[in-house]
Amino acid sequence: MREIFHQELSQLGADLESMAHQVATAVERAAESLRHGDIIVAEQVIDADERINDLQRDIDDLCVMLLARQQPVAGDLRHVLSALRVAQTLERQGDLARHVAAIARGRYPEPPAPEPVLGLLLQMADLAVRAGRDVARLIETRDLGLAKTIEAGDSKLDALHRRSFQMILDPAHELSRQQVIDAVLLGRFLERFGDHSTSVARRVAYLVSGASLPETHDNEDADALHRR
Amino acid sequence: MREIFHQELSQLGADLESMAHQVATAVERAAESLRHGDIIVAEQVIDADERINDLQRDIDDLCVMLLARQQPVAGDLRHVLSALRVAQTLERQGDLARHVAAIARGRYPEPPAPEPVLGLLLQMADLAVRAGRDVARLIETRDLGLAKTIEAGDSKLDALHRRSFQMILDPAHELSRQQVIDAVLLGRFLERFGDHSTSVARRVAYLVSGASLPETHDNEDADALHRR
Numbered sequence: 111m112r113e114i115f116h117q118e119l120s121q122l123g124a125d126l127e128s129m130a131h132q133v134a135t136a137v138e139r140a141a142e143s144l145r146h147g148d149i150i151v152a153e154q155v156i157d158a159d160e161r162i163n164d165l166q167r168d169i170d171d172l173c174v175m176l177l178a179r180q181q182p183v184a185g186d187l188r189h190v191l192s193a194l195r196v197a198q199t200l201e202r203q204g205d206l207a208r209h210v211a212a213i214a215r216g217r218y219p220e221p222p223a224p225e226p227v228l229g230l231l232l233q234m235a236d237l238a239v240r241a242g243r244d245v246a247r248l249i250e251t252r253d254l255g256l257a258k259t260i261e262a263g264d265s266k267l268d269a270l271h272r273r274s275f276q277m278i279l280d281p282a283h284e285l286s287r288q289q290v291i292d293a294v295l296l297g298r299f300l301e302r303f304g305d306h307s308t309s310v311a312r313r314v315a316y317l318v319s320g321a322s323l324p325e326t327h328d329n330e331d332a333d334a335l336h337r338r
Numbered sequence: 339m340r341e342i343f344h345q346e347l348s349q350l351g352a353d354l355e356s357m358a359h360q361v362a363t364a365v366e367r368a369a370e371s372l373r374h375g376d377i378i379v380a381e382q383v384i385d386a387d388e389r390i391n392d393l394q395r396d397i398d399d400l401c402v403m404l405l406a407r408q409q410p411v412a413g414d415l416r417h418v419l420s421a422l423r424v425a426q427t428l429e430r431q432g433d434l435a436r437h438v439a440a441i442a443r444g445r446y447p448e449p450p451a452p453e454p455v456l457g458l459l460l461q462m463a464d465l466a467v468r469a470g471r472d473v474a475r476l477i478e479t480r481d482l483g484l485a486k487t488i489e490a491g492d493s494k495l496d497a498l499h500r501r502s503f504q505m506i507l508d509p510a511h512e513l514s515r516q517q518v519i520d521a522v523l524l525g526r527f528l529e530r531f532g533d534h535s536t537s538v539a540r541r542v543a544y545l546v547s548g549a550s551l552p553e554t555h556d557n558e559d560a561d562a563l564h565r566r
Contacts, residue, residue: 174419181409191402191422198426279515287507290515294522 115180122172122193123249129165129200130249130310132158134242136207137303141235143214144228144296147221155211162204169197192317196249199306199313203242206303210235213292222292227283230274231293234300237267241307248311252318260311267304271297343408350400350421351477357393357428358477358538360386362470364435365531369463371442372456372524375449383439390432397425420545424477427534427541431470434531438463441520450520455511458502459521462528465495469535476539480546488539495532499525 136155143152173194176182182190213222221228241263248256274297277283278290285293364383371380401422404410410418441450449456469491476484502525505511506518513521 177405178411178415183406187406275519278519287518290518291503291506291522294519298523298526
């Protein structure tokens with residue numbers, strides 16, 4: 111019984127790794143579609159999101175089956191519940207990558223924003239890509255140094271997000287309303303992608319170290335944003 | 339043991355009801371702060387979000403304790419896992435209500451948008467309020483008719499969200515960039531609030547009826563939006 115349980119747990123680990131890699135690829139391609147106005151790559155992200163959603167359902171089913179059949183306690187229970195939540199968060203990140211790609215596709219062959227706004231959004235996208243890759247490596251290696259790197263990257267992403275509003279508001283930059291809409295949404299999607307990466311990083315760190323880490327909430331930052 | 343378990347399950351139900359009512363109140367007040375530019379009410383929403391977050395942590399702890407100590411299977415397991423997820427979704431809805439209130443507060447004493455954009459956003463807010471109330475009643479009563487009402491309301495909310503972009507893009511409406519930013523974010527927050535209500539409704543319906551209902555994804559709608 112324990113033998114089977116540990117096989118199933120390692121299957122769960124492998125599925126999560128695979129899911130995290132697919133999300134990392136999705137956000138890489140979303141960033142590429144934004145940078146190069148590449149509609150083919152944008153379509154790939156949108157199509158691949160279905161597979162990420164399927165994988166989440168598989169992980170969900172596996173977790174429920176494990177809980178029902180093996181009735182794990184203590185560390186094993188914590189492990190299965192964390193897997194459930196990490197899969198949910200990764201699924202959400204897949205949606206966000208898809209949204210970024212959908213905007214790139216919707217504006218094709220134009221970029222969704224002129225410089226310097228586009229440049230700032232691309233910097234945000236690069237940070238999201240790094241976060242996606244680091245999350246995949248963290249799930250694979252359990253190297254807690256990566257959890258700190260992910261959190262630090264997320265702070266940078268938040269700072270760029272705040273800067274994006276200043277830039278959009280600056281009348282020196284000519285922007286159509288469509289461009290303002292796209293820049294606001296792209297900024298929001300990328301910032302949320304970063305939040306979710308931090309949330310996964312904290313959960314994995316909690317799982318590995320047993321340390322209690324607070325949940326990430328999408329609060330203070332947003333309040334500061336609107337308190338201009 | 340079963341006796342205690344059922345007491346704990348009913349505690350869990352009571353906590354979820356309380357949380358859903360607090361979220362309904364939060365979105366009601368967020369809508370009010372938007373409608374009347376009421377900064378006191380906006381502050382109340384922002385402060386109350388902490389209590390919603392605390393309640394989620396309590397429910398989380400109770401669920402983990404139930405899983406570890408009682409090792410439920412079948413329907414009871416499904417019940418506890420659903421509670422975990424519903425609490426997560428409600429927590430997220432509290433954040434979104436808080437974001438709406440933060441924008442209302444940030445623009446005080448001006449409304450965040452001129453008419454007719456404000457009117458449309460208020461219609462969206464009213465639908466979100468109805469969804470919040472219906473979710474609380476659904477959790478309380480398990481009346482599956484409400485689940486359908488919530489889904490239908492969410493479709494209307496999505497339609498209004500699409501309309502909000504058309505309105506923002508219409509040059510006949512004078513809007514500053516700040517107003518465009520606010521309208522885009524308010525629309526997004528309210529639309530997501532509706533998505534989460536549908537997600538809770540489906541999960542409760544699944545729990546009550548045993549019927550399999552697909553997860554709600556934030557996909558098709560967004561893709562359509564960007565494919566102008």
